[in-house]
Amino acid sequence: MSCDLSVEIAGLRFKNPILTASGTFGYGLEFASWFDLGRLGGICTKGLSLEPLEGNPPPRIVETHGGMLNSIGLQNIGVRAFVAEKLPKLRQFQTHIIANVFGSCFEEYLEVIRILNDAEGISAYELNISCPNVKAGGMEFGNDPDEAARLTEACKRIARRPIIVKLSPNAGDIVRVARAVEEAGADALSAINTILGLSVDIYTRRPRLATGMGGLSGPAIKPIALRMVYQITHAVRIPVIGIGGIATVEDALEFLIAGATAVQIGTANYYDPLASIKIIEGLKRFCEQHGITTIRSLIGSLQMNERLA
C-alpha cells in the first residue's frame, strides 16, 4: 500500500510536504546535480531584493552547539537577475517554486512582486518580514503586528499569486502577528525564521560574527519552532508551514502532528545536500509501516494533555 503524501496550501497541490527553506538551498539549481529537484514538494528561493545586495563583511557564520549563527546580510543577485538567469532553468523541474521576497521598505517589496508577477514558473511568494524597515527606524516589519498586517495587505493587493508570510520568532508575540497577517489576507504562513543570538570569542572579547549578533538555526531551535507552530496553528485557520531545525523524518513528523501542513528543510541542507530527499523517503517508509494512507491524517493530530493545552 502506498501512502498519499500530497497536501494543499493556498489552492496549490504539493506532491509531498517537504520543501526547502530560503537561503539554505541557493537558487535551487545548485542542487540539481545532487538529485531531481522535481522530487521535492517545493523550493523556496534565496531571499530576493529589488537590487543585488552584496551582504555583510566576514566572518558571517559561526558554529554553535546543535546549530549555527549567521549574518549573511541577505546577499542575493537581485530579482531581475533571478528572473532572467535562474528561473528559466528552475521552472523546468516539476515542483513548486516559491519566491522569497524582502525589501527595506513597503515600496521595495511591492516592486519585487511586480517584477515577479510578470515571470512564468513561480507558484507563490513568501514574504520575509524579518528585515529592518529602513523608513521606520530599522525596526523589523515582523516585530509589529500592525506593520506586518499593512505590508501583507499591500502585497496581497498587487500579487497575482498566493502570499505566504514568513514569521519572525523575534517578535514579542508571534501569535498576534500571525493573527494580524491572516486578517490582512495572507494565504498561508511559514514559521519560523532564525532566532536572534550571540556568540563571543573569550580571548578577543569580541563577537564571533563581524556584525555582532546573528540568526540561530539548526536542531538547537527545533523545540522552540515546534512550540510556536503549535500555538500559531491553534490561533489561525490558514495553513502553516513549519520550519526550524528539521534534520530527520522524525523531526518533520513532529511538525506535521503539531499542526504544520508542510515543512521546510533549512540548515540540514548544508551538511547533507540529500537531507530533503532522505526525509521524503523516510516519510513514505513511516506511512507504510504504520498503515497511514494519507499524510493529511497526521496533520494537527497532536493530543495535548487537556490541562496543559
Place this chain on the structure above:
Amino acid sequence: MMRDHRVRILSNAPETLTYWRLRVRLSETIAIRPGQFVMARTREQWEPIWRRALVIYRAEEHAEGMDLEFLYKVLGRGTALLSRQRPGDELEMLGPLGNGFPHDADPDAEALLISGGIGLPALYLLAEALARDGRAVRLFHGEPTVEPERPLPFLDDFARVLEPEAITLATEDGSRGFPGLVTEAVEAYLERTRPGRAVLYACGPTPMLRRVAEIAAQRRLPAYVSLEARMACGFGVCLGCAVKTQFASEHMPHYRRVCAEGPIFRAEEVIWDEL
C-alpha cells in the same frame, strides 16, 4: 564529479606531535585538481553539525578504486572527533570541491611552493603535478618549532617527488633548518638567486599569505594563495565563506565564495585588510 562519497578508513594515526595522517579508500576513481578539498563527517553525525574541510593531500589509484590521504591538526570538536575514528570505520566525504591551483600558470617559470603549518597538505599534489611536467619546483615549509631529532614523514613525501635540496624547512625558533619565518626564507632565496621568472603558490595562516602577496607584488611575480574561511556547506549555497576580492562578478561587486570561486585566488585579487 562532486558526490557524497562513503569512504572506509584504512589508517588514522598521529604522525608527529602535531599532525595526523588519515588514509581512506574510495570504491571509484575521481579526477582531482591539486588544492581541491572535501567536506568530511563521520556517518550520521549530528554534533558538531558542520562537516570539516580537508584538502586532499595525496591520491593513489589502484584496482579497487582510489586511496586518498589527508593531513590534519587536532584543534577543536570536529578534528577531535575525526581523530577518534578507527580503521574500518566509514566517513562521508563530499567532493572534490573548489577550484584547485592552476599548474600551467607560467610553464617556464620556477615554481615556489610556500606553506605554513597545516597549509602543507594543499601543496603535495601540485608539487607532484609540476614535477611530472619537468618543472623546477622548490618547497618552503614553516613551523613554529620542530623537535631536533624527530623525523618529519610528510617532508619525506615531498622528498620523493622533489630534489631533497629543493626543500627548505624554516622554524621560527631556529630549532631546525632556516631560522625565522618561512617568508623570510623565501625572500632570502629570491634575493640570492634572483630568478627572472617564478610563480608563488602558498597555503598557510593569513599573515603568512599576506606577506607572500607583498613579496610577489614587490617583485612582480604571479602568486596564488589558498584561503581558509568558516564553511557551513562547502558547495556554494550558504554564502558563509565570502571574502572580499577586487574582481568579482557583475552581480557581486565584492564578495566571492572561498568554497566555490576559491579556495585559490590570485594574491592581488584579495583585499587583505578585509579578511
